[in-house]
Amino acid sequence: MDSKVHVKSPKSMALVLMLGAFIGLFGETALNMALTEIMAQFEIGATTAQWLTTGYLLTLAILVPVSALLMKWFTTKQLVIGGLTISLLGALFAAMSLNFPMLMLGRVIQAVGTGILLPVMLSVVMLIFPIHKRGMVMGIMGLVITTAPALGPTLSGIIISTMSWEWIFWFSAVVYVLITLYAFTVISNVSEITKPKIDLASIALSTAGFGGLVFALSTLAEQSITAPVVFIPLIIGIIALIAFGGRQLSMDQPMVDLRVFKRPMFTLGTLIMFLSILIILSTAILLPLYLKGALMFSAMAAGLLMLPGNFMNFILSPVVGGLFDKVGPRVFIITGFVLIVIANFSFLTVLAADTPAWQIVVSFMILFVGLTMTTMPAQTNAMNQLTRDVYADGSAAMNTLNQVAGAVGTAVAITVFTIGQNTFMAGNAAGAPPEMIAAGVKYAFYFITGISIFGLICALFVRSSIDPSPAKVEVVEEKVAEA
Template sequence: MNKEIQVKNPKTMAFILMLGAFLGLFGETALNMALTNVMEEFSVTAGIAQWLTTGYLLVLAIFVPISALLMKWFTTRQLVIGGLVISLLGAVLAALSPSFAILLTGRLVQAIGTGILIPVMTNVLLIIFPIHKRGVVMGIMGLVITLGPALGPTLSGVIISSLGWSYIFWISAVLYVFLTIYAAAQIANVSEITKPKIDVLSIILSTFGFGGLIFALSTMAEMAISSPQVLVPLLIGVIALLLFGIRQMKMDQPMVNLRVFKYPMFTLGTLMMFLSILVILSTAILLPMYLKGALLFSAAVAGLMLLPGNAVNVIMSPIVGTLFDKFGPRVFVITGSIIVLIGNVIFASVISATTPVWQIIVAFMVLFFGLTMVTMPSQTNALNELPRELYADGSAAMNTLNQVAGAAGTAIAITLFTAGQNSFALNVPDASQAEILASGVKYAFYFITGISAVALICSFFVKKAGGLKEKSPAAVKATKPAHR
């Protein structure tokens, strides 16, 4: 059923879940500004250091779909406290790391905790808040999902400059301790424990599928798609995902119920989220490189220049959430998609080695003004389309694809950035390093602008989720009398 479950402190539960997820998503990009420091301290190459981000995304993509199964086996309290404790252990391990291998291990452990917390957050919020209040709540949750990765470079730039990179983890660890204590006192059990049969083959196929895909996308940033290091994991990932999908559709109790994609607005909303996250993480990796490498700002200053765009996100998210409950998704998604396209057109037009920095700040603000109007309404409308028994499966499917989008955005952006640099260097042999770097970023933004145009086309098909059915298509089918 779609009726919400009454809990004593729904807002407190929402706060704990959102802050836990925010810390985890902040961790996705927090080390981007510190990679050069880590490379110097542990004497590793850029390709190896990049695994601190890639490995994090890899573990998230593997664990998020498994979380749909965990939610049917463990109580809400067990999963929330477990996710926070695992994240805490990972943060402490990374902060104390005497070697790169230990640092990477700590990052991967922290990602496991985040991979549990994010889908649990989405599922619980859908259960404890009634549908007419979801706009505001999901607006704030959308803020968490977009602001975490976007603020990573900004906050970490300041922390690295003033304290050192290990304090990124120490600050997170302190917050995890307080959250764990708070969660033990405040989190109520709201999930339904059904303990379905654990299908080991589904877990293996999911792991190899999403793991292979993200590994290939991440490696593609450094190697050609035809190289064995990219092609082999890509093929393994695609084949494993196809087999995983076929198996889920045939099972009575699937690990992730892919029948959620039979709901048109859920499928479209998930696609809009995928494209939005792709744009966000592409921009998150390109702009710091551009501001530091072409315009020659320090890490802290480059991070602070991204603050106005993040501030727009903070201000707009609750406003859009409140208005969503009154006006529905369509007006926001279409208007937001137009603004996102305008923001990326500005980037693609003005980026150079001599661009006035105010133009970059304004373009980033325009971009996030539009993204805020696209992400929350798309996600909320998509999940509103599902009956309650499919919330866990829907949030797992959507959040998994968000991680794939993040990895794809990062990999494709770096690949095109490198290609653009090489092309410009060949055509203009006397160009300065700043001009070459700026041309690479500009080239990548042509692709991001194209993605924005695709999102705009998709936005015209969005309509308010209808039906809000009590049962899924599979459940309805099961209630029909069998023909003899």
């Protein structure tokens, strides 16, 4: 393993990157609670409104793979300031929207900024902190990655109930301004500028591949897989991704070095992150539907009921990060997935139209204790197996798949939810709407539970990428530095 890059204030740099990424990831789910209000205001249907989330994920999925190339062409400071500024412009554009296309454009612009910041955050953190101190920092970063999208419905529910949905973007804009001003004073340049040849074919294949895949999966929530609008982009996406992978492996200077997946623990850690993000975003879209549509809570009340689970993540992430440096990833990831499986079985047991709210709150808390113990250790252990020269490639690959996971989770959860509703109504024609919604959400949790069990099986194969002993790590770093 290689030694860290020395900067004036690594903690301040990490803070800027994490705050910027937090607001961006918060934006993934922030409008879930506001879709009904936006539909009424702009006189659009649910299918159209859903593109406010789908378009955001689609933009991230297209842009994040290109970030590995951007980090080799632009300085760290340029990318951070640029990403924050673009995000700010997107938030302002969305806040002042006069119609749906203007709001959609603002969301896409904000997603572009987030797509720049996310990979930079992970890559820079790996560079500026030594291996034996990464656990705590990655724990806080794990808090950002998991809490931001999960907290979106909670915070936006409170904002919508007290003001209007536009204030979601006004608040985001204020935070972006403050972070940008702070970034000018603390961000140092740490990435190596090599300016490799820009391969337009790789960019085109990446865009068509990830864009087509995310578009198809997102459209699957509203259309059958046999519909041309689904299977044509899906086929194009799969073919383009295969071609993209083959091209990267054959190039001397690939846009994204896919050889990072030859490291077993990186591949396994990325898979576990994929499954965890899928579970988080599936739950983030299903529980608000259930709490508002089946249990008849207001947006604010529904958001507040999800807050204890997020609070557990907030409290435990730094603790897990600190202990990770001492005990490694295996214990945390296995225990975490055991809790995730228990939580999902709990949801399957209690979900109904008359379930006491406290049972949902407790199950959600258990779920997020498990996710907290899973995401950061998996991500840190995966990145620890990489060498400094491929941090940018590993970061781009992992973050891209996280966005695909978000699209998969959202699309499949809504699709299975709809199938569950139709199945319930076929056997209960006189069923009330709350019962129908509860049945649909419960049906979708069979899918999430299956994913959780698969994650638990994967967790059993995790081993540490490094010896967690600080003394031994320091010896390794000294030898690398001397070399």
